[in-house]
Amino acid sequence: MSAAHSTVTDTPVITTTDLRKVYHSRDREITALDGVDLHVREGEVYGVVGQSGAGKSTLIRCVNLLERPTSGTVEVAGQDLTALGGRTDRAGAALRAARSGIGMVFQHFNLLASRTVQGNVELPLEILGISGKERSRKALELLDLVGLADKARAYPAQLSGGQKQRVGIARALAGDPKVLLSDEATSALDPETTRSILQLLRDLNQQLGLTVLLITHEMDVVKAICDSAALMKNGRVVESGTVAELLATPGSELAHELFPVGGEPSGPDRTVIDLTFHGESATEPVISQLARTYNVDVSILGAAMETISGRQIGRMRIELPGPFEDNVVPIGFLREQGIQVEVARTAAAARVKETVK
Ligand SMILES: Nc1ncnc2c1ncn2[C@@H]1O[C@H](COP(=O)(O)OP(=O)(O)OP(=O)(O)O)[C@@H](O)[C@H]1O
Ligand SMILES: [Mg+2]
Numbered sequence: 001m002s003a004a005h006s007t008v009t010d011t012p013v014i015t016t017t018d019l020r021k022v023y024h025s026r027d028r029e030i031t032a033l034d035g036v037d038l039h040v041r042e043g044e045v046y047g048v049v050g051q052s053g054a055g056k057s058t059l060i061r062c063v064n065l066l067e068r069p070t071s072g073t074v075e076v077a078g079q080d081l082t083a084l085g086g087r088t089d090r091a092g093a094a095l096r097a098a099r100s101g102i103g104m105v106f107q108h109f110n111l112l113a114s115r116t117v118q119g120n121v122e123l124p125l126e127i128l129g130i131s132g133k134e135r136s137r138k139a140l141e142l143l144d145l146v147g148l149a150d151k152a153r154a155y156p157a158q159l160s161g162g163q164k165q166r167v168g169i170a171r172a173l174a175g176d177p178k179v180l181l182s183d184e185a186t187s188a189l190d191p192e193t194t195r196s197i198l199q200l201l202r203d204l205n206q207q208l209g210l211t212v213l214l215i216t217h218e219m220d221v222v223k224a225i226c227d228s229a230a231l232m233k234n235g236r237v238v239e240s241g242t243v244a245e246l247l248a249t250p251g252s253e254l255a256h257e258l259f260p261v262g263g264e265p266s267g268p269d270r271t272v273i274d275l276t277f278h279g280e281s282a283t284e285p286v287i288s289q290l291a292r293t294y295n296v297d298v299s300i301l302g303a304a305m306e307t308i309s310g311r312q313i314g315r316m317r318i319e320l321p322g323p324f325e326d327n328v329v330p331i332g333f334l335r336e337q338g339i340q341v342e343v344a345r346t347a348a349a350a351r352v353k354e355t356v357k
Contacts, residue, residue: 103172263301
């Protein structure tokens with residue numbers, strides 16, 4: 001599975017501006033979102049990652065206004081959702097209509113046990129007031145799309161976890177949404193099933209031009225299907241961009257998580273450097289040139305190569321003898337070759353950095 005080229009356009013589909021959400025519990029305030037600016041473009045699969053409590057679910061619930069933000073705005077497909085809704089019936093109806101253009105997939109599927117698979121998919125169509133015949137046609141079409149045409153009459157209890165999530169996805173697509181939101185849709189599933197559900201989301205993204213905003217805490221998910229990603233911490237987005245941009249950002253935490261290149265220094269007084277190569281710049285010639293030009297012993301501690309959005313990206317961790325101060329010139333040479341160079345955050349490197357300051 002790889003992140004295939006999709007037709008991502010520059011049209012923004014989800015934009016949040018200075019989004020804040022403060023929860024008031026009995027004796028204190030919890031700032032779940034602390035000024036979030038999110039930009040999701042049409043046709044992309046966008047992953048939000050971050051530790052438990054970072055505010056990911058709150059963000060996604062604010063995007064479809066299941067949760068009303070304390071301040072800030074949410075625009076979906078050019079419509080300011082935060083301006084909709086309110087006390088009057090008409091305002092509520094406008095918000096409901098806008099929401100039907102946003103599908104939502106849940107971690108625990110949230111299927112109704114008393115309804116058949118088809119009945120579950122028809123539910124949002126009933127709420128939209130669509131006639132019985134049309135409802136049934138649409139539900140069967142969606143079940144076919146998610147590979148469950150033969151399960152229309154089954155009940156949720158008769159399905160596997162992966163099948164239940166397929167029903168959840170079919171139901172989310174009932175209102176022909178432009179946007180699909182997914183909060184940990186695969187975290188209750190085994191790895192094999194996870195892969196098939198992710199592939200389904202990717203296929204729907206490609207076939208229907210659906211924009212997908214998903215929350216996960218698995219970096220593999222981001223690597224496998226996301227065009228872009230954001231890292232949340234304490235209610236803020238601390239890093240965001242296309243996966244390729246993130247990899248090109250020195251010091252990016254997401255890049256480190258996506259591309260862990262291992263390897264500890266072989267002894268004290270070594271300089272460990274992480275190199276990131278983009279596109280055509282070839283690795284080996286540069287390393288051997290470095291060794292020859294500066295007459296240094298370069299050891300390769302670890303390396304990884306991946307294709308991100310059709311571009312080759314490689315990471316390599318190398319070790320040079322001597323402390324950082326002795327290696328300023330070779331490091332400068334590597335930078336001149338257009339390679340992204342970072343002194344690695346190993347325990348030894350941390351000590352070196354401190355002495356450099
Ligand atoms: N309804 C609520 N009332 C009070 N506090 C809440 C409420 N919902 C969330 N919070 C708090 O807001 C913060 C962000 O929660 P949120 O559920 O968005 O985190 P998350 O990133 O989705 O975490 P996880 O990975 O565990 O799902 C947490 O401190 C949480 O306790
Ligand atoms: Mg959550």
